[in-house]
Amino acid sequence: MRAALVVSLEVLVIFGTPARAERLGFDPAVVYKVPRGDAPASGPSDAPVTIVAWSDYLCQYCNRVQATLDHLARLYPGQLRWVHRTLPLDPDNTLGAEAALAADAQGRFRPMNDRLFALGGQADRAAVELIARELGLDMVRFRADLDRHAYRASLAADEADARTLGISGTPTFFINGRPIHGNQTLQVFADVVDQELARAAQQPGPARYEALVAQGKPSADVASQSSLRRPLEATSLYRVGLGLPGHQSGPDDALVTIVVWSDFQCPFCARLAPVLGHLRDKYRTGVRIVYRHLAMSFHRSAALAAEAGVAAAEQGKFWAFHDQLFADFGHLERADLERFARAAGLDMPAFRAALDEHRYHDAVIAEAAAGEAIGVDGTPTMFINGTPIGGARDADFMDRQVEVHLARARELVKSGVEPVDLYAVLMALAIGDDRADPSRIPSVAAHHFELRAEDRVRAVAAACRRRDVARAAELAGTLAGDARRRAALVCAGAGIDLPR
Structure with missing residues (x-):
């Protein structure tokens, strides 16, 4: 069959593709009537938002989007119900999907699903049996289910529903019936989830999902789907919180607040570090700098370094640790992190325990997710009083930016805004949401907002x-x-x- 496919592709390359009608797509603003079927589900059964996903373990885009989905789940604790359906790329290779359903029959779908995606779907019979054994499955039952292809009918039902809807590729997601296709950014997913949470609040009850999609369209119906991603706009003001405790340099009443998403393994962030140091020294009480973590997935050592930064912040010495690390950039092994910690004056037993336990792993992921949900897609990305600036900039450029914002801030103070309330006032006028920890967005001191x-x-x-x-x-x-x-x-x- 594979040889025939190769020959067919070669013929198409030589003679061109036959004329055919363009495939229809889905309108991202429209609700579609999407069945959940009998597919495995995870998350609270009464969650206000249900995400039905068609994917395949062999699909590389499905593999790449897993980190985004993990971040999404962390941003919306207890609010998402996931329904996992399959649209096979290769009908002759459904071993992974069958193994996942066999694990689901024993109550272990999610760990099997995660392991299979971690392998990129490249798992043979021996590999899935090894995973099953590690998960504590009944191996006699598991092997029997695979031998008799017990779940081929379930996969066929998933594929039939996908074809009826008009799904032509993976991954495809429906959030309370609203479509998202492909490996999209966290911002795209979060925007739709926010809208659907509001819609779900108007439709309480045990059959909420069915009610939310009941009037949905039956299938794909538009010629094409435009990009859903919204890049940061240099002229917009974004609602950006102050991140994790202990990551701030400068007073609360500073007239300019610079929030920077950064990565300890990023060379451009290393270029920016002395510039931030220059701003701290030059403006002192006039500027507040807040560091937020965005450990890029392709930087092998960045995540543990970020955890180390949070551990240093818990001891009140984040910036001392930060400066040590960037002064010797490129050295991020465990021994290097401990060396920086000692130089910064940290309590070493407490620091080591935090890293050993990965105590701040989830906090680091949530910080990254919050940035991605706003539209941050690289490091460093700064927000000066809520206005975005991407990339490493030199001291002259940053001085000019700070002076512009200082002038604007002084005008607001002249009009009656207290300096300590300035950032809160700006955030009240800003767009977007900081989804990591809304309590870290300041409110006006004289008016506490619940x-x-x-x-x-x-x-x-x-x-x-x-x-x-x-x-x-x-x-x-x-x-x-x-x-x-x-x-x-x-x-x-x-x-x-x-x-x-």
Whole structure:
């Protein structure tokens, strides 16, 4: 069959493709009536948002989007229900999909699914049996299910529903019936999830998903789908929070706040580091600099270095650690991180314990996810009083930018805005949301604004991610009902039991 396919492709290259009607696509603003079928599902059964995904373990774009989906789940704790359906790239190679369904029959779909994607779908019979054994599956039952192809009918049903809808490739997602095709950015997913949370709130009840998609269109119906990604606009003001505690240099009443998403392994970030040092020295109390972590996936050592940075921040010495690391850029092995920590004056047993436990792994991922959801797609990316600037810039350029924003800020102060409230006022006028920890977006000192229930759940989750039990309990104090249940579920996953 493969030889025939190769010959057919060669013929098409020589003689051209036959004329055919263009495939129809999906309108991203429209709801489609998408069945869930009997496919494996994960996440709360009563979640307000259901994401039905067609993918395949052999699909490289499906593999690449997994990190984005993981970040999405962390941004919306307890609010997403995932339905996993298959559209095989190669009908003769469905071993991975069959193994996942066999694992689902024993209550272990999600770990099998994650392992198969980690292997890029390149798993033979011996490999899936090894995974099954490691997951503690009943091997007699598992082998029997594979031998008799027990789940071929389920895969056929997935494929039939995909064809009926008009799905032509993987991955394809439907968020409460709203389509997203391909390996899109986190921003694209988060924008649709936010809109669907609002729609779901108007449709409570146990059959919420069915009601939300009941009037949806039956199949693909548009000629093409435009790009959903919205790049950062240099003239817009973005709502950007102050990130993790301990990552700030400069006072709360500084007239200019610079929030920078950076990566300890990024050479462009290394170029920017002395420029930030220059701004700290030159403007002192006039500028506040906030460092936020975006460890790029292709930087092997960046994630652990970011965790080390958070561990240093917990001891009040983030910037000392930051300066040591960038002064000796390119050395990020565990021994190097410990060397920087000693030079920064950290309590070494506490620092080592944090790295050994990967205590701040989830906090680092959430910081990256928050940046990606706003539209940050590379490092370094700065926001000066909410206005974005990408890339490494020199000291002269940054001085000019700071002076412009200082002048604007002084005009606001003259009009009656207190310096300590300046950033809060700007954020009240900004667009977008900081989805990592909404409680880290300042509010006007004289007017405390109560967090919305959903934002409070995110803030509680953020506190639990960084193991701040006292902060989590304080924030959770006013939560009740479903919101409290979801917050408790997330914190329990971090080993923290919220007080009842």
